Amino acid sequence: MTETKTRDQSEKIYNIGVVIGNIYTSYPQELIRGISDAAKNFPINIQFFPGTQSSAFFRGEADVVLKHNFDYQFNTIYDFAVFGDLDAIIISYGTLCIFLNAEEKADFFKKYEHLPWVVMEETVQQENASYFISDNYGGIRQIMEHLIVHHGYRKILYVSGPRENTDAKQRRQAYLDTMKRYGLTATDDMIIYGDFSQYIDDEVEDLLLANPDAEAICCANDDMAVSVYRVCAKLGRMVGRDIAVTGYDNLPRSSAMDPPLTTVDQNGYDIGQKAVMAAWQFCIGNCATENIVSASMVLRESCGCGNSEGKLLLKKQENNSLKELVTVLVDQVLETDILKTTSEEVIRPCRKNLLQIMDYLLEHSIDFADSEKSSTECVAALRKILYQTEKLRDRISLFSLSDVFRELGCLVAEEILSEQYREKYRQLISNLRYIQEYFQNRARYLWEEQRIRSERKTWLSPLFMQYLMEQGHHEKEALEEAIYGMKQLGIKSSFILLLEEPFVFETEEVWKCPDKLYVAAYHMGEEVHSYKKEERPVLTRRNGFGQFFREGCHMLVAFSLFNLQKQYGVLLCEIEEDEIASTYVISIQLGTAL
Numbered sequence: 391m392t393e394t395k396t397r398d399q400s401e402k403i404y405n406i407g408v409v410i411g412n413i414y415t416s417y418p419q420e421l422i423r424g425i426s427d428a429a430k431n432f433p434i435n436i437q438f439f440p441g442t443q444s445s446a447f448f449r450g451e452a453d454v455v456l457k458h459n460f461d462y463q464f465n466t467i468y469d470f471a472v473f474g475d476l477d478a479i480i481i482s483y484g485t486l487c488i489f490l491n492a493e494e495k496a497d498f499f500k501k502y503e504h505l506p507w508v509v510m511e512e513t514v515q516q517e518n519a520s521y522f523i524s525d526n527y528g529g530i531r532q533i534m535e536h537l538i539v540h541h542g543y544r545k546i547l548y549v550s551g552p553r554e555n556t557d558a559k560q561r562r563q564a565y566l567d568t569m570k571r572y573g574l575t576a577t578d579d580m581i582i583y584g585d586f587s588q589y590i591d592d593e594v595e596d597l598l599l600a601n602p603d604a605e606a607i608c609c610a611n612d613d614m615a616v617s618v619y620r621v622c623a624k625l626g627r628m629v630g631r632d633i634a635v636t637g638y639d640n641l642p643r644s645s646a647m648d649p650p651l652t653t654v655d656q657n658g659y660d661i662g663q664k665a666v667m668a669a670w671q672f673c674i675g676n677c678a679t680e681n682i683v684s685a686s687m688v689l690r691e692s693c694g695c696g697n698s699e700g701k702l703l704l705k706k707q708e709n710n711s712l713k714e715l716v717t718v719l720v721d722q723v724l725e726t727d728i729l730k731t732t733s734e735e736v737i738r739p740c741r742k743n744l745l746q747i748m749d750y751l752l753e754h755s756i757d758f759a760d761s762e763k764s765s766t767e768c769v770a771a772l773r774k775i776l777y778q779t780e781k782l783r784d785r786i787s788l789f790s791l792s793d794v795f796r797e798l799g800c801l802v803a804e805e806i807l808s809e810q811y812r813e814k815y816r817q818l819i820s821n822l823r824y825i826q827e828y829f830q831n832r833a834r835y836l837w838e839e840q841r842i843r844s845e846r847k848t849w850l851s852p853l854f855m856q857y858l859m860e861q862g863h864h865e866k867e868a869l870e871e872a873i874y875g876m877k878q879l880g881i882k883s884s885f886i887l888l889l890e891e892p893f894v895f896e897t898e899e900v901w902k903c904p905d906k907l908y909v910a911a912y913h914m915g916e917e918v919h920s921y922k923k924e925e926r927p928v929l930t931r932r933n934g935f936g937q938f939f940r941e942g943c944h945m946l947v948a949f950s951l952f953n954l955q956k957q958y959g960v961l962l963c964e965i966e967e968d969e970i971a972s973t974y975v976i977s978i979q980l981g982t983a984l
Contacts, residue, residue: 403943404434404673405936406666407471407479407505411441411486413970415587415613416641417658418485421510424662425480426945426967432670435939437474438947440970441465441486463895463952469501469903470948470960473929475936476505478669484511484557485586506672508665512556513680520668520678522661526560529654529685533608533636534568536652536687541694543605543634544574547597548581549590549618551610558586561610561638580604588616595621606634606693612641612653615692619647634693638685645793650690656683716748716798716818723797744794751821795826869911870920872980876963877913881973883964885912885938886951886980887929894955906930907959914938935962949977951984958984 408425410418422438429436442464468486471479479502499507499514507519514521537543548565551558562581569576582597584590594617598604609615615637622629629635630649637644637653644651661683668679689695724741799822869886876884887907895901907929911920921927929935935946944964951958961977 401433403940404432404477404670405475405939406434406436406669406673407474407476408436408438408482409441409468409471409479409486409502410438410482411465412586413440413442413485413974415485416643417586417611417613417639417656418482419967420639420641420658421482421485421662421665422967422970424659425666427659428663428666429943429945432666433943434666434670434673435936435944435946436666437471437476437935438945438970439467439471439474440947440949440974441467442974463955463957464950466895466901466903466952466957467948467950467960468498469901470950471502472903472931473907473934473960475934478506478508478672480508480510480665480669482510484555506669506678508668508672510661510665516678518672518678520672520680522664522668522681522683524557524656524661524683525685526557527564529638529656529687530561530564530608530610531568532685532687533638533652533654534565536689537606537608537634537636537693538568538572538574541606541634545601545604546574546576546580546606546608547601547604548576549594549597549607549609549614550581550583551586551614553583555586558583558610565608584610584614584617586611586613588613590614590617591621594618595625598622598625598627604633606636609635609637612637612639612644612651615644615651615653616647630691630694636693640688644688645690647692649692652690652693652695653688654685655688656685716752717745719798720744720748723794747825748798751818792826792829795822795829798822799826866911866920866922868983870918872983873911873913873918873920876976877918879976881963881965881969883912883914883938883944885935885962886910886959887962888926888951888959888984889957892956892958892984895952895957907934910959912938947973949974951977951981953981953984 406429408422410421412418413422426436465486481499481502505518507514507516509519509521511523512521513523534546537546546565546569548562550562550565553559565581566576579600580597582590582593584593594614597607598621607618609618615635618635619629622633622635627633635651637651638656639658640653640655641658644653664681664683671677671679720741724737724744799819872886873884886909888910889904890906890908908923908926909921909929910923910926911918913919929937935948939946945966947963947965947970949961949963951961958981961973961980963973965973
């Protein structure tokens with residue numbers, strides 16, 4: 391994890407914890423990406439404590455039967471945040487408390503009462519707590535009014551999140567109130583309650599079969615809309631033509647769904663960044679803030695709007711130069727949701743760099759797609775453009791860059807430019823297509839590299855875990871071998887932190903977080919070490935994970951180590967956000983090996 395180069399190396403490094411759940415779904419992944427990117431701008435260590443709901447993966451799979459559900463074991467990791475030496479904690483309440491009832495809420499927050507909180511997806515009234523919550527009611531109201539007023543739909547079904555989740559309750563209330571406001575009926579059999587995941591096919595199918603005359607389905611998030619798309623295809627109903635479907639969140643893949651999903655823009659990446667800023671403010675002694683994050687409707691084809699509806703058309707300005715026209719087009723593209731952010735800190739430099747790229751394309755007559763051109767000339771020109779786009783790649787994804795250039799090419803192609811610009815206009819479109827394809831191919835290449843790395847970890851981790859179990863009668867050597875294995879898998883730093891003795895934790899029991907953990911083995915950089923049981927250093931709630939990372943800034947992720955009902959401790963790793971899922975698998979295998 392690299393630090394900002396201008397940072398004073400002597401300044402205090404703060405520890406900020408992040409308690410987050412359901413990390414297999416898209417919205418928490420957006421939050422994690424925003425948090426980890428924002429953390430690079432501050433002298434802080436970020437420590438993630440991710441829970442999950444693994445049983446949701448198998449919903450709708452008839453051949454998979456889970457005899458036991460050990461999600462409660464995964465979620466004990468939330469309590470181990472007390473070992474983080476934290477200065478503040480970010481709690482993504484909506485991603486984990488969708489499985490908690492109202493009575494458990496106070497007990498949950500009591501775990502962290504000694505810390506300042508930054509709470510997402512929930513309102514809190516406490517002196518040392520900031521919160522960020524989407525304008526859930528306003529977002530769904532916009533969608534519902536569009537479906538009712540613009541399209542004239544009357545039979546609109548609703549796919550809600552869990553009953554006790556605040557986001558879900560506010561969105562569901564907006565659906566009910568808007569139906570009532572327009573004199574429409576919303577009965578109990580027109581609503582189902584999902585879990586914000588895309589694994590609710592059975593519930594969606596029951597809903598549609600019970601309401602064969604439904605004209606539209608409003609979903610409380612984009613992931614559940616994915617399930618609706620699947621079920622509609624199964625039942626032979628084409629989304630956008632036979633039935634309208636809408637979502638909430640405006641996740642990156644929503645614009646790539648078939649048809650593209652009409653949704654509400656709740657930018658998880660931005661919310662994650664704002665949460666880090668609020669936590670940092672607590673660290674330096676500033677006060678709490680309360681934020682209702684605006685939510686705006688994003689119209690696409692899934693609601694029944696035609697492909698041409700809502701397209702931006704350039705106002706004809708006959709006297710404008712081509713450069714001025716292109717500037718207007720760039721601004722129009724950036725006014726859409728194409729960058730997946732509303733942050734001016736991102737949009738402003740992106741606009742500047744895009745205009746520099748467009749200026750270069752207009753000033754040079756080279757055609758990148760023409761293989762007859764001088765290769766030296768092509769390479770020099772391309773390097774110039776890619777140098778500019780490198781600045782953009784730090785702020786937005788390569789797929790988003792590809793979308794920007796595709797949209798610019800489409801808008802330019804739609805405009806009728808004067809005769810004097812005709813030839814340059816054709817070449818400009820060709821070059822925009824070339825750059826779009828470059829970023830698309832580059833993004834696919836990097837995605838493939840990531841897939842290969844993940845596949846390699848999938849193959850290697852069982853091998854070294856198998857060796858670990860074979861060496862089980864030599865515990866010190868076996869744990870050291872496990873640490874070597876994680877080092878070989880590219881994990882920057884890893885710590886196996888065990889309880890004094892394993893203990894059995896049954897689902898009906900009240901969980902009590904232990905007071906001590908013991909360092910059994912670790913690696914930091916090239917240093918690898920393991921300890922005999924009687925020699926293991928002790929970690930306490932007053933002297934925990936922070937002692938390992940007093941210099942520099944790091945991103946750490948903690949995983950519970952367990953096998954069935956038996957608890958062993960924690961695996962703490964320094965990894966990037968895109969490695970969390972594969973490292974989760976390693977933690978499960980390590981628990982089995984232990």
